[in-house]
Amino acid sequence: MSRPADLPLHQHLIDRIHRHGPLPFSAVMETALYDTEHGFFGSGQGSAGRRRGDFITSPEVGPLFGAVLGRALDSWWDELGRPDPFVVVDAGAGVGTLAVSVLAATPRCAPALHYVLVERSPALRERHGDHLPLAPPASSLGVPGAGDGPVVVSLAEMPATSFTGVVVANELLDNVPVDLLVRTGDAWGEMRVGMDEAEEAMVGHVVPASDPARVAADRFAPGAPDGATIPWQHRAGEWVRDALDRIDAGRLVVIDYGVDRTTELADRPMGEWLRTYRGHDRAGDPLADLGTADITVEVCIDQLAAAGQPVSVRYQHEFLGAHGIDVLVAEGQRIWQERAHLGDLTAIRGRSRVAEAEALLDRSGLGGFRVVEWTRV
Numbered sequence: 001m002s003r004p005a006d007l008p009l010h011q012h013l014i015d016r017i018h019r020h021g022p023l024p025f026s027a028v029m030e031t032a033l034y035d036t037e038h039g040f041f042g043s044g045q046g047s048a049g050r051r052r053g054d055f056i057t058s059p060e061v062g063p064l065f066g067a068v069l070g071r072a073l074d075s076w077w078d079e080l081g082r083p084d085p086f087v088v089v090d091a092g093a094g095v096g097t098l099a100v101s102v103l104a105a106t107p108r109c110a111p112a113l114h115y116v117l118v119e120r121s122p123a124l125r126e127r128h129g130d131h132l133p134l135a136p137p138a139s140s141l142g143v144p145g146a147g148d149g150p151v152v153v154s155l156a157e158m159p160a161t162s163f164t165g166v167v168v169a170n171e172l173l174d175n176v177p178v179d180l181l182v183r184t185g186d187a188w189g190e191m192r193v194g195m196d197e198a199e200e201a202m203v204g205h206v207v208p209a210s211d212p213a214r215v216a217a218d219r220f221a222p223g224a225p226d227g228a229t230i231p232w233q234h235r236a237g238e239w240v241r242d243a244l245d246r247i248d249a250g251r252l253v254v255i256d257y258g259v260d261r262t263t264e265l266a267d268r269p270m271g272e273w274l275r276t277y278r279g280h281d282r283a284g285d286p287l288a289d290l291g292t293a294d295i296t297v298e299v300c301i302d303q304l305a306a307a308g309q310p311v312s313v314r315y316q317h318e319f320l321g322a323h324g325i326d327v328l329v330a331e332g333q334r335i336w337q338e339r340a341h342l343g344d345l346t347a348i349r350g351r352s353r354v355a356e357a358e359a360l361l362d363r364s365g366l367g368g369f370r371v372v373e374w375t376r377v
């Protein structure tokens with residue numbers, strides 16, 4: 001873990017280390033990703049078409065993912081008794097690609113739909129208006145029974161008051177800053193970020209873990225071997241708790257790559273589950289070139305479940321299957337057969353559903369992501 005202080009974020013963090021001593025890893029990850037001037041997402045460098053090795057996020061694969069989500073939204077709207085407004089929060093919306101494809105799919109719930117993109121990066125939020133007809137923030141929660149949907153709103157944070165509807169977060173929680181806990185003998189330490197002896201580069205320093213960190217580590221990784229490191233995802237847990245608090249009736253749906261139990265990560269080297277990406281490739285040391293790479297951590301579902309017990313945990317291929325991806329692919333094939341001779345956009349979109357489905361259902365890639373759902377009634 002090293003890097004000379006030649007980038008603005010490095011200088012800023014080194015100044016903070018000199019003032020406060022070694023920083024929690026979550027503070028460094030927060031700055032590296034969300035600093036509004038130089039952070040990877042905050043400045044808008046990391047955005048659409050985000051790739052991890054060989055695959056991109058599901059909404060960026062093409063419009064099929066949003067079309068399946070549209071069918072899921074209709075089924076949840078029916079379950080709730082077709083409320084109007086029906087609020088759908090797209091949390092960590094990025095540039096808004098998922099919103100575009102959900103709306104293009106014209107779900108049945110559209111007349112009641114208040115689609116709220118929530119994106120903390122001002123630079124990415126600025127791009128929502130490029131391809132979406134945005135209404136003022138005040139209309140996010142709507143007027144009961146107005147039937148004025150679809151209404152699309154872009155916000156920096158979750159709506160302040162609770163609502164009936166759905167919160168969906170695709171690949172958000174893997175980017176929520178974590179702290180790192182290290183098993184040292186029969187105790188737990190916390191990996192902080194300080195300076196090396198020459199005071200030139202940032203390196204990891206292990207300090208005794210705080211009481212809450214130790215309690216969490218004993219709870220989620222009992223029996224971890226000496227030297228094992230785990231992520232403590234308390235901020236992701238708080239995000240889940242906060243999202244559930246906003247929902248009067250409805251559902252929280254988190255889609256991400258992750259593991260059922262934190263202990264699974266304790267058994268693997270940290271570099272496998274704490275990863276960096278730049279320009280579609282793995283980027284190496286998370287403390288190098290801060291702000292120029294995506295920093296992402298596999299989500300520990302047991303830590304999220306501590307914030308509220310999910311009603312369902314399944315793979316993305318199962319979730320998409322349950323919400324009719326096969327029906328949409330068959331429809332696409334039929335459209336292609338009928339219109340292939342025209343070779344128009346509708347025909348080509350129909351045909352591309354086959355390739356999109358392959359990517360979305362691939363069990364060694366996006367199809368192997370986890371879909372975690374909580375309900376509120």
Ligand SMILES: C[S@@+](CC[C@H](N)C(=O)[O-])C[C@H]1O[C@@H](n2cnc3c(N)ncnc32)[C@H](O)[C@@H]1O
Pocket residue numbers: 041042050057058059060091092093094095097118119120121124156157169170171172175176239
């Ligand atoms: C990997 S991108 C995913 C974008 C999009 N959901 C997709 O699947 O293509 C994660 C996004 O979540 C945003 N984000 C992270 N934490 C957030 C929070 N607490 N509230 C809103 N947005 C957040 C980041 O700025 C980034 O744009």
